[in-house]
Amino acid sequence: MTWVPTTPEEQQEMLSVIGVKTIDDLFETIPEPLRLKQWDMPPGLSEMKTRGLMAELAGRNNRDCVSFLGGGYYDHFIPAAVDALSARGEFYTAYTPYQPECSQGTLQSIYEYQSAICRLTDMEFANASLYDGSTAVFEAAAMAVRLKRKRRVVCHESVNPRYREVLETHTANLDLDVEQGDDPTGAACVIVQNPTFHGTMRDYTELAEQCHEAGALLVVIFYPVSLGLMKTPGEMGADIAIAEGQSLGIPLNFGGPYLGILATRKAHLRRMPGRLAAATADAEGRRGFVLTLQAREQHIRRGKAMSNICSNEALCALRALIHLCLLGREGLKEAATHCHAKAEYLKSQFDASAIVNDGPTFNEFVLRLPKNAEETVTAMQARGFFAGVPLAPLDAGEPGDLLIAVTEKRTRDQLDAFARALKETAWN
Amino acid sequence: MELIYEKSRKGRRGIRFDALDVPEAAFPEEFRRKDDAALPEVSEFDVVRHYTNLSRRNFGVDSHFYPLGSCTMKYNPKMAEAVAGNEGFAHLHPHLSSSAAYWPNCQGAFQLMHDLERLLAEIAGMQEVSLQPIAGAHGELTGTLLMAAYHRAKGNTHKDTIIIPDSAHGTNPASAAIAGYKVLEVPSDRDGTIHLDAFQEVLTDKVAGLMLTCPNTHGLFESDVRKIADLAHEVDALLYYDGANLNAIMGRCRPGDLGFDVMHFNLHKTFATPHGMGGPGSGPVGVGERLAPYLPGPRLKKAGDSLEIHMPAKSIGRMAAFFGNFMMAVRAYAYIRQLGSEGLTEVSNHAVLNANYIHARLKEAYQPAFSKRFMHECVFTATPQTKHGVRALDLAKALLDYDLHAPTVYFPTTVKESMMIEPTETESKETLDRFCDVMLDLAKQAEKDSAALTEAPRRMPVGRLDEVRAAKELNCAF
Known part of the structure; x- marks a missing residue:
């Protein structure tokens, strides 16, 4: 079944206005030998059958375990109003706001989002969004290379190993040295993460x-929810602050869509990738919003653009904005406080010698189990828990290392039951 | 309209959390931020009313005809949103893929991605597909990096150039440049298709690849495409297909059969992902046999009754942290299954029918940019109107006052005062007729009362905005 509304009679009328007999006549510019003769496509389905098929596939994914998975992507509470408002067709079926007069909803929301990110990070300018946290690392590195005209990019050990892989793939054909460490000598930038991938707090001042x-x-790669309490990238002296914005009202989505956040200083603005909204006025003095500094972008500058980004993650940015407004000044602090306190409580259930982190942690920590972490998480699933991310498969730890994340959604009962089960599974 | 920050009242709260059920924990002072993040202090209802009212200051496909050429602003079925809302997809943690110990928990997602890759490959005549690229431009970058990996493996170190027609989307040269290539633009022929002689002139041994859109951004099918592919392959240059206009040819021809080696799909144009004010989209890449070994990993593979993931030896690696925008894959899969073979063909049939109908109705009042048969979009030039002092921009703004979104204007840049109209297959004849009636009326107004058009829009929340002031003041945050 299709969503084509045209009746056979209307089709005939339209063909006669065009001056052809059949729809096939409209495709005559495709040379005959190139035309498709047959393909192996299934027949269509009703909506009812399609929905059934999709429910069956979704049902083969397990979402019944209590989750302690994190590693950059967190199971935070999402208020119902985030879904309700972002599901308005006027938002989600609009295009990029190239006609500002009929896109003030989009443009004002981008301006408000940019404001929220600046207030969150203590940075001066934020763009309208990038794809996700991992590709934001590449965009930030490319921006630094443009600004500094140096070919060395240093990626600190604190950075999510997945981000590092994505950075390496994106730069494989460029004359760039991507190195690990923290030595800024001769480098365009040093990329660090706080809290580290292992959850440890770091001050990079x-x-x-x-x-x-x-x-x-x-x-500086930051974790948005942590900034309810944590020293900000701006306070640390960051030139570019980037983040995975999933923790701000975006579901886990098995990898995407997410939200790439990027904020910077005024001095670096003209080398920043991505869209930027600005306030201005019309001839009658009414405040309105437009996209600005578009000469940085691909649709104007083509091969000399700051980035090739066109589609971004605007709807996810809107979700993040609405989420931040619902939390507000106090709510964000409260969310961060709960995440931290609950993780500290869980941490206290284990012998301090099993904790790998070498400093204070926010809502995530690494436990070194006496058994293989992958075997342990398999056993823990049978007890109703996704026990955490085993680090060895990510080349980010020993075979016994398990990265455990706690959000405000976990109750004390769940934390107690989890600690008990993990001790019985890994330390018996 | 006020900003949400201007509605803030000290002490007002939106959502609250339960009282802490564990002991309080001291947050280390040396890591504490100095001042609270100055987020707005508003109630949930403040937020709901604010963003509901903001949304009403937008045109969307759900509310307005939106004939933006090259953007494929078609109706996105609510069914696709409903299936994407399924918790079995939306609440799935991506690190369930990071350890084999968790794979039994995401077999439904693996199966969906595996089946969608097969369906997309069949639609486009490609051998294999990767869903990782997050947007169309990200697909272009991925495709270019795949070409680079191919040439590196073959020792083609001298190949440093990618040829792109001047009518291409700006993302094409940007992606090629960001992947480290020199970009060579070739002019279009006067008939709007690629200039074969100009192409042959620049097709040297240094050329790594050629990026084409077909039908191209003039809305025309590149009839010489097979010849171009053969010539490119003679110097071991690869052919990239920009899938932006795939909505025109499904069931009619396939990029793989036309000779393309690599392509991206825009799931947000052709396959049911709404445009979301600019994103998220999704740009899976498809490849033929030459590039299949290099696809981004990890890749899915069958292991008995279940699916596993692995990183093939020659893979370029990860283009995204996981599987790209998985929820767009969910929508695309449901959309393709519901349409099926006949439905997909009907999509393209009616996309082309509707564009040709608009062309037929407007061709006397506006000057078509080309005389060839248009496919899913038609391009006009407003140059004749400029002698009355009316530009394409004025026509675009005037349409807004009739509750019609403007066509794409000033792209393609190869056509002066261009207006590119893509109605899509989901619009009814009466909507197309109303749009044409208004356009014909505007053509008359342009001759008689051009001031009425140059002062448009009048009925929008704001008039034309001062973009120079915006760029000068750079007021980008409140």
Whole structure:
């Protein structure tokens, strides 16, 4: 079944206005030998059958376990109003706001989103969104290379190993050295993450100073929810702050869509990738919003653009904005406080010697199990838990290392039951 | 309209959490931010009313005819949104794919991606598909990196150039440049298709690939495409297909059969993902046999009754942290299954019928940019109207006052004062007729009362905005 509304009579009328006999006549510019003779496509289905098929596939995914999975993507509470408002057709069926007069809803929401990100990070400018956290690392590195005209990019060990892989794939054909470490000498930028992939809090203020002395930029990857309490990228002296925005009202979605956040200083603005909304006025003095500095972008600058990004994640940015408004000043602090306190409580259930982190942690920590972590998580599934991310398959730890994340959604009862089950499974 | 920040009242709350059920934990002072993040202090109802009212200051496909050429603004069925809302998809954690210990928990998702890859490959005549690229431009970048990997493996180190027609989307040269290639633009022929002689002139041994859109951004089928492919392959250059206009040819011809080696799909144009004010989209890449070994990993493979993932030895690696925008894959899969073979063909049939109907109704009042048969979109030039002082921009703004979204204007850049109209297959004849009636009326107005058009829009929440002031003041955050 299709969503084509045209009746056979209307089709005939239209063909006669065009001056052809059949629809086939409209395809005559395709040379005959190139035309499709047959393909192996299934016949169509009713909506009812399609929905049934999809429910069956969804049912083969297990969502019944209590989850302690994190590693950059977190099971935070999402208020119903986020779904309700972002599901309005006027938002989600609109295109990029190239005609500002009929896109003020979109443009004002982008401006409000940019404002929220600046307030969250203590940075001066934020773009309208990038694809996700992993590709934002590449965009930030490319931006630093453009600004500093140096070919060395340093990626700190604190960075999510998946992000590092994505950075390496994107730069494989470029004359760039992507190295691990924290030495800014001769580098365009040093990329760090706080909290680290293992959940440890880090203050990069000194590194920022070293970077600036060496003529490099500091790129700080942050965790948006942690900024309810945590020292901000702006306070640390970051030049570019980036993040995976999934934790701000976006479901886990098995990998996407997510939200790439990027914010920077005014001095670097003209080398920033992505769209940017600005306030202005019409001839009658009414406030309105437009896209600005578009000469940075591909549709104007083509091969010399700051980035090739066109489609971004605007609807996810809207979700993040609405989520931040619902939380508000106090709510974001409360969410961060709960995440931290609950993770600390869970951590206290285990012997301190089993904790791998070498500093305070936010809502995630690494437990070194006496058994293989992958075998342990299999056993824990039978007890109703997704026990965490085993780190060895990510080349981010020992075979016994398990990354455990806690959000405000976990109750004390769940934490107690989980600690008991994990001790019985891994330490018996 | 006020900003949400201007509605903030000290002490007002939106959502609240339960009282903490574990002991309070001291947050280390040296890591604490100095001031609270100054987020708005508003109630849930404040937020709901604010964003509901903001949404009403937007045109969307659900509310308005939106004939933006090259963007394929068709109706996105609510069925696709409903299936994407299924918790078995939406609540699935991506790290369930990171350890084999968790794979039994995401077999439904693996199966869906595996089946969608097969369906997309069949639609486009490609050998294999990867769903990883997050948007169309990200697919272009992926495709270009695949070409680079191919040439590296073959020792084609001298190949440093990618040829792109001047009518291409801006993302094409941007993607090629970001992947490290030199970009060479070739002019179009006067008939709107690629200039074969100009192409042959620049087709040297240094050329790594050629990026084409077909039908191209003039809405025309590149009839010489097979010849171009053969010539490119003679110097071991690869042919990239920009899938932006796939909505025109489904069931009629396939990029793989036309000679293309690599392509991207825009799931947000052709396959039921709404445009979301600019995104999220999804740009899976398809490849023929030459590039299949290099596809981004991990890849899915059958292991008995279940599916596993693995990183093939020659893979370029991860283009995204996981599987790209999985929820767009969910929508696309449901959409393709519901349409099926006949439905997909009907989509393209009616996309082309509707564009040709608009062309037929407007061709006397507006000057078509080309005389060839248009496919799913038609391009006019407003150059004749400029002698009355009316530009394409004015016609675009005037349409807004009739509750019609403007066509794409000033793209393609190869046509002066261009207006590119793509009605899509889901619009009814009466909607097309109303649009044409208004356009014909505007053509008359342009001759008699051009001021009425140059002052448009009048009925929108704001008039034409001062873009120079915006760029000068750079007020980008409140």
